[in-house]
Amino acid sequence: MDDHAQAEALGEDARGDLAASERRGPAAQEVIGSASGAQWLSDLPAILSAGLICGMLTAMFAISAAALLFSSVLSSHITLAIGICLFGTIVLSVVIALFSSCPGMLSVTQEVTVVTLAVIAASIHGTMFAAHSEAEILATIVVMIGLATALTGATLFAMGVFRLGRLIRFIPYPVLAGFLAGMGWLIVSGAMAVTLGTPLTVQNTPLLLEATSLQKWLSAVAFALIVDLVARRSQSPMVLPLAAASFVLVFHVAVGMLDVPIADLQYQGWLFAPPQGSKIVLPFEDNPLVQADWTVIWSELPKISALLAVSGAALLFASSGIELSVGRDVDLDRELRAAGLANMLAGTGGGAAGFQGLGLTVLANHLGAPYRITGVLVAAVCAVILFYGATLLSVIPIPLFGGLLLWIGGGLLYQWLIDIYAKVSRREYFVVLLIVALIINVGLLEGLVVGVFAAVALFLMEYARIDVVKYAVTAETYHSRVEHDPDDKAYLRKNGTKIELLRLQGFVFFGTAHQLRHRVQGCFETSDTSKLRFLILDCRDVTGFDSSAIQVLAKVCHTVQSNEGRLIVAGLKPTLSKRLNTLILNGEYGPTVLQYNDVDQAVMWCEDCLLHDWEHRPCTQIARRLADRLARDLGSPDAFEALRPYLRKIVLSAQSPLIQQGEAGSDIYFIEDGFVKVQLETPTELPVHLRTLGPGAIVGEMSFFLQRARTASAIAETDAILWQLNQDDLSQMAQLQPELARTLHTHFLRTIAERLDQSNALVRSLID
Numbered sequence: 001m002d003d004h005a006q007a008e009a010l011g012e013d014a015r016g017d018l019a020a021s022e023r024r025g026p027a028a029q030e031v032i033g034s035a036s037g038a039q040w041l042s043d044l045p046a047i048l049s050a051g052l053i054c055g056m057l058t059a060m061f062a063i064s065a066a067a068l069l070f071s072s073v074l075s076s077h078i079t080l081a082i083g084i085c086l087f088g089t090i091v092l093s094v095v096i097a098l099f100s101s102c103p104g105m106l107s108v109t110q111e112v113t114v115v116t117l118a119v120i121a122a123s124i125h126g127t128m129f130a131a132h133s134e135a136e137i138l139a140t141i142v143v144m145i146g147l148a149t150a151l152t153g154a155t156l157f158a159m160g161v162f163r164l165g166r167l168i169r170f171i172p173y174p175v176l177a178g179f180l181a182g183m184g185w186l187i188v189s190g191a192m193a194v195t196l197g198t199p200l201t202v203q204n205t206p207l208l209l210e211a212t213s214l215q216k217w218l219s220a221v222a223f224a225l226i227v228d229l230v231a232r233r234s235q236s237p238m239v240l241p242l243a244a245a246s247f248v249l250v251f252h253v254a255v256g257m258l259d260v261p262i263a264d265l266q267y268q269g270w271l272f273a274p275p276q277g278s279k280i281v282l283p284f285e286d287n288p289l290v291q292a293d294w295t296v297i298w299s300e301l302p303k304i305s306a307l308l309a310v311s312g313a314a315l316l317f318a319s320s321g322i323e324l325s326v327g328r329d330v331d332l333d334r335e336l337r338a339a340g341l342a343n344m345l346a347g348t349g350g351g352a353a354g355f356q357g358l359g360l361t362v363l364a365n366h367l368g369a370p371y372r373i374t375g376v377l378v379a380a381v382c383a384v385i386l387f388y389g390a391t392l393l394s395v396i397p398i399p400l401f402g403g404l405l406l407w408i409g410g411g412l413l414y415q416w417l418i419d420i421y422a423k424v425s426r427r428e429y430f431v432v433l434l435i436v437a438l439i440i441n442v443g444l445l446e447g448l449v450v451g452v453f454a455a456v457a458l459f460l461m462e463y464a465r466i467d468v469v470k471y472a473v474t475a476e477t478y479h480s481r482v483e484h485d486p487d488d489k490a491y492l493r494k495n496g497t498k499i500e501l502l503r504l505q506g507f508v509f510f511g512t513a514h515q516l517r518h519r520v521q522g523c524f525e526t527s528d529t530s531k532l533r534f535l536i537l538d539c540r541d542v543t544g545f546d547s548s549a550i551q552v553l554a555k556v557c558h559t560v561q562s563n564e565g566r567l568i569v570a571g572l573k574p575t576l577s578k579r580l581n582t583l584i585l586n587g588e589y590g591p592t593v594l595q596y597n598d599v600d601q602a603v604m605w606c607e608d609c610l611l612h613d614w615e616h617r618p619c620t621q622i623a624r625r626l627a628d629r630l631a632r633d634l635g636s637p638d639a640f641e642a643l644r645p646y647l648r649k650i651v652l653s654a655q656s657p658l659i660q661q662g663e664a665g666s667d668i669y670f671i672e673d674g675f676v677k678v679q680l681e682t683p684t685e686l687p688v689h690l691r692t693l694g695p696g697a698i699v700g701e702m703s704f705f706l707q708r709a710r711t712a713s714a715i716a717e718t719d720a721i722l723w724q725l726n727q728d729d730l731s732q733m734a735q736l737q738p739e740l741a742r743t744l745h746t747h748f749l750r751t752i753a754e755r756l757d758q759s760n761a762l763v764r765s766l767i768d
Contacts, residue, residue, distance in 0.1 A: 043369065047373060050367035050374050051373075051377025054106055083386065088352040090379045092346060092351075093379035097373075105356055107356050108357040119303065121145070139290070149351055149353040150344050150347025152353045155340070157341060166332065173424070174458075179439075179447075216399050217402070224404075227240055247399075284349050322356060326362065417432065435451035460509075463511065466505075470503040470541060472500065478603065482604055484694070492610060499534045504538065524560075531563075534568060540599065542572065545579070550580070568605070569594070569595045629696040665704055666726055669714075674721060674722075676694075676697075677689065679713055730744075
């Protein structure tokens with residue numbers, strides 16, 4: 001009956017009930033062996049009651065699964081189907097309870113797996129019906145079930161070994177919420193099916209108003225409401241066991257007073273009617289391997305592969321739900337390994353496949369018994385029913401089972417369909433509603449698949465709204481790390497609009513690539529006097545391109561080429577660079593596109609091009625730049641000669657260190673020839689390039705004036721000639737030539753102020 005689907009839903013969905021962690025007893029955290037004696041003894045009544053209640057529910061779900069397994073074929077062998085499902089449930093309960101990462105984890109044969117097995121069983125029956133005996137058909141089906149379960153276990157175990165449990169972390173939150181809300185509905189629907197004895201459909205809704213049916217479902221609803229009301233007011237884990245015991249007592253007292261025969265109660269659906277026959281058949285009895293037709297079994301392997309995929313996905317959803325519901329971290333890879341081992345053992349004996357049950361686990365937490373021993377007690381209850389008959393179930397009124405399911409399912413519906421409304425966006429809530437509607441009207445897997453696609457589409461829509469261009473700056477404010485001569489610097493700032501840099505971010509795909517194309521087109525819509533010559537795409541924050549984005553980039557290349565510009569791509573990751581080279585740069589746009597590993601190199605190349613095209617550049621002789629700059633800044637054509645008595649000449653070969661980060665700083669350097677690279681040393685990564693200084697620049701001014709350790713290193717990038725000035729020489733200059741010392745200080749302050757102003761201008765442009 002459909003309440004097995006609810007059982008599975010119960011097993012998977014109660015995840016949403018975060019209140020479970022608040023209602024469970026304070027001691028219920030670990031295996032009995034790891035808990036203190038006093039703590040365990042205080043929870044012993046809750047453990048025993050949880051084991052009995054969850055065990056009865058688990059057995060009922062297994063029997064319901066058995067009815068589903070042989071629902072279309074071999075219905076006369078229902079006792080064998082019960083044996084298959086109960087045996088599988090016993091093995092699952094013990095193994096997963098002992099090896100799960102979450103104490104108190106309960107397991108059951110699941111409806112999603114049994115439905116697939118039932119389809120395969122029906123297919124085998126149809127194939128063998130005309131030419132084989134019923135015994136051979138039965139043996140083939142039993143072997144198929146055992147093989148499918150064992151293969152499912154091997155697949156789950158392999159997923160755990162290769163740490164594929166993290167896949168569930170990529171499932172969007174609205175999908176998980178919709179899954180849980182849908183499971184809540186299935187639990188409620190199953191509760192009604194359990195209570196009424198038949199699935200509730202639109203066609204048979206008048207059944208609800210019949211006298212007997214009305215009494216049954218009203219009693220179940222009343223029980224669920226009372227339990228919920230009392231549980232909200234009391235923190236005791238004994239609320240549910242006492243309520244269940246009171247319900248059973250009141251029921252049997254009423255039956256005794258009314259003198260209603262047990263047979264009538266079973267016929268009317270008040271009590272569970274055990275299957276005919278006193279013995280439940282175990283799947284491995286009579287050695288089915290001898291009579292099985294292996295050719296038919298091999299032909300069903302494609303259907304069995306579907307079982308493997310369904311089981312893996314459903315288990316991850318269920319375990320993730322348990323993690324949310326009990327408020328504890330669950331090691332999904334360990335859960336996969338535990339379920340895999342359990343299914344391999346169950347399959348060896350011909351048992352049906354299954355995995356962690358979310359609803360049952362949450363129920364155990366509600367009862368204050370999240371201990372490993374709880375799962376073992378559940379297995380013991382199922383074993384008693386397996387070996388001594390299902391008549392023990394006839395003691396518990398069926399509306400009690402329905403009420404328990406209503407309580408769990410109603411809580412899931414409220415939390416994940418109503419309470420969640422204020423916690424997610426309207427678009428995300430639409431995804432939740434869509435999944436729930438599809439689960440109700442179509443099916444669980446269909447709802448999840450469509451929900452995942454809807455969530456992905458929603459993500460793409462939201463992601464496409466993020467501007468692919470993180471920021472855009474021109475060379476008016478953004479410069480390379482090379483410190484140019486003041487005349488060159490002024491010229492570059494004046495012509496800065498001819499160089500524009502777009503820093504891209506994220507994954508560039510069809511939804512964002514067109515933003516980039518429109519932005520590039522806008523860059524060239526300027527007057528002829530400030531026409532853009534160089535467009536730099538800074539791709540250091542780009543994580544990837546899709547094929548659509550590559551095509552759009554080709555159009556960007558065409559736009560740049562048609563405007564007589566140059567496109568420079570910088571900072572691409574090696575794998576992306578290789579792909580871009582293959583698809584674009586090696587084609588017709590290759591000559592107009594340059595590629596640099598570093599953005600600073602790209603900006604430096606553009607600046608050099610502008611300076612090279614400057615027809616009336618004031619100074620092109622590198623050897624004269626230091627003297628010329630000092631003459632201009634100090635206001636005397638002989639400034640450099642006046643300073644020489646206080647300076648010491650230093651000649652460095654390429655890659656020689658000049659300043660070491662962390663050392664005391666008492667010297668300042670003037671660069672006459674060559675280039676010096678300033679870099680920040682890091683303990684674990686490569687040095688960070690801060691600035692490249694050329695002729696006329698000064699190095700080491702911060703530590704020189706602040707009298708503190710050097711904050712960065714300086715290395716000769718080429719062969720270089722420098723002049724060193726130390727503190728003692730500056731003090732002597734202040735005594736002998738105070739006017740020269742004053743103008744030199746002014747030069748130092750102007751240099752520091754210019755560098756600070758350049759940094760501030762860049763920050764302002766990024767903020768704007």
